[in-house]
Amino acid sequence: MARKINDVQLLQLLEAAIFAADKPLSRTELQATVLDDFAVSSRKLTQILQQLQQDYSARGIQLLETASGYRFHTRPEFSDALAKLWPERSPRYSRAVLETLVLIAYRQPITRGEIEEVRGVSVSTQIIRTLTERGWVKVVGYKEVPGRPGLYATTAAFLDYFGLPHLTALPPLTEFQAILSENVEQHVSTVEMTGELH
């Protein structure tokens, strides 16, 4: 049953598992797989993972906890040099894709119609397909209005891709955030007070 494992072995095992896995590993996955034979408390696991993060703090790679779990990543400062390992360029995303993604990220769950309202243009099926095929966005429900449009939300894979642990780690919306949350009347009066009418 529950075999004993000392801290050094535990750290080495977790290290090997995270490096060998094809995707980020959550604590739950670690407990259910490599740690299955061992009785490792949640506190011990935290402690060892922190130790591991510490071990790599001054190395060329770092241990990050993103939305799906733990994964080692190369440090961003080496990106230019490492890009030479891959002759093909990393994918670039159009402004249309990024604006749609950002609206889904900050306003989720959101319908395509609502995205179009903010952007002032129609959102092509191609844009939505690009985002769903990347696994960044998915339909999480349907809005109870005529036509029952799909409600889009971002996924853990989206956060993983940007190395983020959760949605709140996204940069805060700048500048007009306060205004947006206020009602329009206040806003209008500001315009009236300062504005010249032409």
Added chain:
Amino acid sequence: MARKINDVQLLQLLEAAIFAADKPLSRTELQATVLDDFAVSSRKLTQILQQLQQDYSARGIQLLETASGYRFHTRPEFSDALAKLWPERSPRYSRAVLETLVLIAYRQPITRGEIEEVRGVSVSTQIIRTLTERGWVKVVGYKEVPGRPGLYATTAAFLDYFGLPHLTALPPLTEFQAILSENVEQHVSTVEMTGELH
């Protein structure tokens, strides 16, 4: 052109490159890609790679140099634990496998040739391997006939799996018995039979 890079940065860059690459990286590849912008002597490269190997000597992974280059590998002692990250579901057993198993159970010890005689078709090596890998069947001796074929018998694991205390707990052969005993006469006296006799 040739930019400067200090030893610490060089080690971190090489570390990141070897971890990020999809395959082992040779010195030549390292020089042609990530080190392209830097003037790093062959001796310096050797020294840093050795340092890197040293750094990982007491960790869960190790830096190995194989014919095709440098690559990090998990330590062999963790393979069993890591296997749990990749469970492979084997397909269901074919009718051929089940027939072979049941013949071995009732007619043990039995040679492959004898199984073939009863089944009327050849028994592939794959079938025997499936059953031995499962630990349900093993060779218990060799028959003293030309070619000395292996005599197969079921194991305790087979009985455990089907919840049988011993072979005699197998259901009586009744109607099957006549056919089975006629096809391979010489074994009748050695088989654990509970069936009705004529």
Added chain:
Amino acid sequence: MTEPVASLTIQHPLPLAFVRGEAVLDRPEDLYIPPDALEILLDAFEGPLDFLLYLIRRHKFDLVDLPVNEITLQYMEYINLMQELNFELAAEYLVMAAMLAEIKSRLLLPQLSSADAEELDPRAELVRRLQEYEVFKQAATDLDALPRQERDFFPAKASLADNFSPLLIFPEVEFDELIAALKDIVKRANALQHHHIKREHLSTRERMSRILDLLQQRQGYLEFAECFELSEGREGVVVSFLAILELTKEKLVELTQVAPYAQIHVKLAMNEA
């Protein structure tokens, strides 16, 4: 502004914009764009909101203090020119043009000085939308600047040790499946043996004969245990036992036992002796 943007061509010097009554001296460079570059310019925008924001920023207009008159004129200039040049213009651009024209016309109407008028500032909705769009436009730029996989960082992976083998999960087998397999074998064997002559193996009758023969040799008297050949195994024992029962039934032999658990004796029936 008495003379707003009159033309987009190079020949005419452009009037300067006024912000809160102050003249902006910077010349809006973008208005020097030659007409045939307009389409390319248009492609660079994500829609009328984006385009309007561009015009507003370029002219250093204050978004909160939006001079609708001038911005509408500017916008219409571009739209008209693009329509003249037969550029394919997304419908949204025309909707925006209509909206601007409407706002302008409402602003030209005599104003009520009541509080109602403030709330009904026709610019309010447009300004709100422009600001909202700008927030997300900026957020998109910020998101694009975030370090991301494949561009700024890469997953760090190690290969598995040579001795690695995956964990095999074996299929479940029901005992009934084994029995079904056995029945199949039998069925097939029966079909195969169609022309074979069945031959009874270790016949009970043959064993009866042998026991009788033995009794003759021993003067009609045997111990029960002597009827069995242990070397024949279980099957032999069973066949012998069946043979004795059969002989008893046919009254060819008699079984006697003097006390419980005592030795059983087999002897030839008297009438046969």
